[in-house]
Amino acid sequence: MKLSRPVSWFLLAFGAWSWVIWATFVKNLFQDASGLAFEDGSPTAYLWVHLALAVTSFILGTAIGVIGFRGVRAYRKKGQG
Numbered sequence: 001m002k003l004s005r006p007v008s009w010f011l012l013a014f015g016a017w018s019w020v021i022w023a024t025f026v027k028n029l030f031q032d033a034s035g036l037a038f039e040d041g042s043p044t045a046y047l048w049v050h051l052a053l054a055v056t057s058f059i060l061g062t063a064i065g066v067i068g069f070r071g072v073r074a075y076r077k078k079g080q081g
Contacts, residue, residue: 009068
């Protein structure tokens with residue numbers, strides 16, 4: 001399957017954006033002072049669910065970013081970009 005150059009760049013940007021957003025979320029999750037993530041120093045279900053969502057998003061963001069990177073690289077190798 002061949003990806004167009006704009007689609008390749010979009011996928012690459014989406015993968016990077018996913019990492020930026022979820023890394024910030026995880027950092028904020030562990031610094032939570034409202035009691036949602038930690039109750040009496042122990043992790044709550046809220047923490048575990050949102051950590052699972054973040055890890056899943058990191059994996060999917062990486063996979064999507066790699067697909068975009070390969071598409072961009074393929075255009076550059078052909079001398080089209």
